[in-house]
Amino acid sequence: MIKKLLSIVLLLGVSSAIAQNLYDDSNAASPTNESNSTAGWTNTAQLFSDNTTAQSGQFSLRAVSTNNNGRGMEYTFNAVVGQDYDITIWAREGAQSSDPAFANWFGFQTFPVTPIVGTTWTQYSWTLTATTATPTIRIFTSSYSQRFVAGNTIYVDNITIVEAGGTAGDTEAPSTITDLASSNTTTTSTQLSWSASTDNVGVTNYEVFQNGISIANTGTTTGFNVTGLTPSTSYNFTVFAEDAAGNTSTVSNTAVVNTLAPPDNQAPSAVTDLASSNTTTTSTQLTWSASTDNVGVTNYEVFQNGVSIANTGTTTGFNVTGLTPSTSYNFTVFAEDAAGNTSTVSNTAVVNTLTPADNQAPSAITDLASSNTTTTSTQLSWSASTDNVGVTNYEVFQNGISIANTGTTTGFNVTGLTPSTSYNFTVFAEDAAGNTSTVSNTAVVNTLTPADNQAPSAITDLASSNTTSTSTQLSWSASTDNVGVTNYEVFQNGVSIANTGTTTGFNVTGLTPNTSYNFTVFAEDAAGNTSAVSNTESVTTSAGNGIVDYTSENANLSTVDWTARDLYATQNVGIGTTDTQGYRLAVAGNVIAEGVKVELQGNWPDFVFEESFDLMDLEELRKFIKTNGHLPNVPSAAKVKEEGIDLGKMNANLLQKIEELTLYILSQDEEINKLKNENAILNDVLKRLELLEKKQLD
Incomplete structure (x- = not known):
């Protein structure tokens, strides 16, 4: 009736703005697109289209909780961020209910938790601002404490979602009905009829009111058979006409109906399905189906072990309290009508109350x-x-x-x-x-670090500068990588001569005057991925300082005493062998010296301690060793057997591994200290819990 009175006020003094109903799914709760469906809703509770009770039309949505935290239903619609929306939902509690509410809506600037109260249809309305393009309406059948209780039930119907202050639409209301009349009145029913209302667009529904309370929406049908009336009773009936835009006519004339009063000698039918649920140590919930009667059941009387304990009126249920734990009880019910006729006794519901509550907690898990x-x-x-x-x-x-x-x-x-x-x-x-x-x-x-299988990009601008008779300066632009380049390896005539770390340049020394060399560079990342070969930079050293070098022509002359002078050679030197294999000095046999100095041509591996260095994860290192059988950037046994060892490079590589090992040790020490601190906190929490438990026991 509030809705109708509001419509009258708007028609008399205010031009309303009509907006499209964004609740556009065809289902049981749609006011203009109703169907026997739950389309558009997702749910954890059991969701049904129900035709036993409706606020408008023939159907409503019924949600029933499960015993496994199934207590919710959700509806998502398309919105404009920042737009205000007027949302209206009719709702009521079912026979079994525990603090149902509209709560935890998503995508709105503010939303108050709104309890659903009472078993009669109630309209709930909000004006909310959308904060996402897909806001969600959430309705719960019960509070969180009841999340494992099955059977909590709510109904929702006649849902509208419109933009606040929407675009102008049809504001003309249908004409008022002036010839509402009744016929064929009996003790419990009457037939209402009226002439069709007129409208500039078209009438879409007639809403019938009994004593000011809405009892039916007839669509475009200009009549309605009212049933369930009480004999010998006077009723006032009125009708409103509605159009698709929600415009409502003023109230019709009032049809006064007086139901007949025939004698009632027929007893109600016996209740045959009396049952109990939610039994505790001291209570149980009795429920049963409605008894039938030629006039109407007016009361149910409940008996406990043969003693009357309650009269429930027309309510088909009763919550029995004050019972004794661990005790068996017999319950029966009689139905009564207004003439005092009483049904035969119902079936007997045997109830055994539960033992006292369990207050002992489970043991703690210690091996997660x-x-x-x-x-x-x-x-x-x-x-x-x-x-x-x-x-x-x-x-x-x-x-x-x-x-x-x-x-x-x-x-x-x-x-x-x-x-x-x-x-x-x-x-x-x-x-x-x-x-x-x-x-x-x-x-x-x-969690693991994602595997890195992508190689760095190839270097394309390797160049040289400041070339002398024995040296040249190489330089190149940095290679790119999905994770990061950790090293550049320089090759001279196909032989590795240096690892520069992340430095994009290298000063090559020890070259032979007046000699041509080819240099290339590869980029590497921490996972061992290697780029394609760079461009080749060809370098020719200058002629030198004119010193006469050791040659094959004067090597074995008895007139030349090489023990008393320095030895210079423009080419390679072989001792005990003529095959130097491209090395500057080749010795067939052992070498003894008081000292050997290696001038490392690459970067000394202190780059490991730079913040930009990407230390390989231990799990990746474990996988690399399992797959390759050696450490990253350290040659395999087969490669050493085939190519030998570059002492300078190998010493640098070994030092790099020592420095990486140091970083792993420091990381593990930090993790151990962190775990010690967490363990100390947990021990302190456990001590406090033990004290609390001791106080409770005391």
């Missing part, structure tokens, strides 16, 4: 562990907790936030993690009474 960790997931597992009655659920926490309830399953596969990230996981055990164990041990999980 993870396995099969990837870049984005890990598998958690643990041994079953023990309880005096039985564990019913395990709740898993990630960094202190609940992420899952596993029921009685002692494991959970965590997904959606971030690569190369540390996470702390804990688990609590719960029993049916809601007792919760103390926190489990913490499983620390470090």
Whole structure:
């Protein structure tokens, strides 16, 4: 009636702005597109299209909770961010209900939690600002504390979602009905009829009111058969006409109907399905189907062990309290009508109350562990907790936030993690009474770093400068890589001569005067991926300083005493061999010296301690060793056997590995200290919990 009165006020003094109803799915709660469907809604509760009760039309949506946290229903619509929306929903509680509410809506600037109160249809309205393009309406059948209770029921109907102050539309109301009349009146019914209302666009519905309360929407039908009336009673009936834009006519004339009063000698039918549910230590919920009667049932009388304990009126249920725990009771029900006729006795519902509440918590989990960790997931597992009655659920926490309830399953596969990230996981055990164990041990999980299979880009601008008789300066632009370049390896005539780390240049020394050389460079990343070969830079050294060198012509002359002078050679020198294999000095046999100095042509590996150095993850290092059988940037046994060892390069590589090992040790020490601190915190928490438990026991 409030809706109709408001429409009258608007028609008399205000021109309304009509907007498109964004609740446009064809389902049981649509005011203009109703169908026997739940389309458009997602749900964790059981969701049905119900034709037993409706606020408008023939259907409404009925949501019933399950016993596994299934208590919600959601509807998402397309919106404009920043736009205000007028949202109207009719709702009511079912026979079994526990604090249902509109709550936790998504995508609105503000939203107050709104309880659903009462078993009669009530209109709930909000004006809210959209903060996303797809806001979501959420309705819950019960409070969070009732999340494992099945059967909590709510109904919703006649939903509208329109832009506040929408675009102008049809503002002309239908004409008023002036000939509403009744016929064929009986003790419990009457037939209403009226002439069609006229409208500039078209009448889409007639709403019938009985004593000021809406009882039916007839669509375009100009008549309605009213049933369920009380004999010998006077009723006032009125009708409003409505169009598609929501414009409502003024109220029709009032048709006064007086129902007949025949004698009633017929008793109501017996209740045959009396049942109980939600039995506790001291209470139980009785329910039954409605009894039928030729006039109408006016009361149900409930008996406990043969003694009357309640009269429920027309309510087909009763919550029995004050019972004794661990006790058996027999309940029966009689139906009565207004003439005092009483049905035969119902079936007997035998109820056994529960034993006293369980206050003992399950044991704490002490062996929570993870396995099969990837870049984005890990598998958690643990041994079953023990309880005096039985564990019913395990709740898993990630960094202190609940992420899952596993029921009685002692494991959970965590997904959606971030690569190369540390996470702390804990688990609590719960029993049916809601007792919760103390926190489990913490499983620390470090997700893997994604495998790097992409090689750096090839160098295309290798160049030389400042070339002398024995040296030249090489330079190039930095190579690019998806992770990062960690080293450049320089080759002289196909032989590796230096690793420069991240330095894009190298000063080559020890060259032979008046000689041509070819230089190339490869780029490498931390995963061992190597770029394609660079362009070749050809360099010719200058002629030198004119010193007469050692040659094959004067090498074995008896007139030349080489023991008393320095030895210079323009080409390679072989001792005991003529095959120098391209080396400047080749010796067939052992070499002894008081000292050997190697002038390293590459960077000394202190670049490992630079912040930009990308230290390989230990898990990747383990995989590399398993696959290749040696450390990264260290030659394999087969390669050493085939090519020998460059002492300068090998010493640099070994020092690099020592420095990397130092970084691993420092990292592990930091992790150990972190775990020590966390362990100390956990020990302190456990001590506090023990003190609290001791105080409770005392």
